[in-house]
Amino acid sequence: MMTEPTSRNLPTQIVFNAYYRVHPDDRQKFIDAVVPHIGFTAELPGCVFYVFAADLLDPNTFHLSEGWADQAALDRHNASEPFQNALREVMTNVRILDHQGQRYEIADQGAGDPPGGVELTG
Template sequence: MISHDKDEPTSIVISSYYTVHPDDRQKFIDAVVPHLAPSAQNPGSVYYVFAQDLSDPNTFHLSEGWRNQEALDIHNASAPFQTALREVMTGVRIVGRQGQRYEIAAQGAGDPPSVATGE
């Protein structure tokens, strides 16, 4: 994962998962990995992360945070993203997918609550 200033405001969050056919798992990884760093380095990218599911090796989770719609539009039109999208759409059997877009009205620290020590 490459991230920018963690204090940078995030106004758009995209959270998705993709489940791919087991025979296409490596094709999916090979298509996605080259665009991760360029996507994370786009102006307005707060974070851009793909991660393999710990309980299903054929499921991958995408989490993206963008400063604004303009930054997301630039990412979506970028050559690295368009190349990855084309490779996935033409060479990978996606057997499940769900994505959600969230527009953030307010944000604050997301630290978990303290755990009681039992003392």
């Protein structure tokens, strides 16, 4: 599910990248827990991007990438009912076999296209 955040053009101050490898029997439980809050979160003021994606090589691994304009926006997300519900559901009903996450504070940013750019079609 790709959601266009309303604040995509804001400068990004905080980035989180994480992955979760879940027990194969809990894969659908994980999906059911996180999907309801993705669209809500992407529409929050100050959310620059918020994407969960299944790994192309391991269907039981999910990658989270999120960008926030500032700490206040991130705090609103963390306190939101949809996020709290998803977190509670995952922590209660999903066996997480491996997890790693990093938080980055962005000091400077620029275009991230590969050399030669990206040609858009359509």
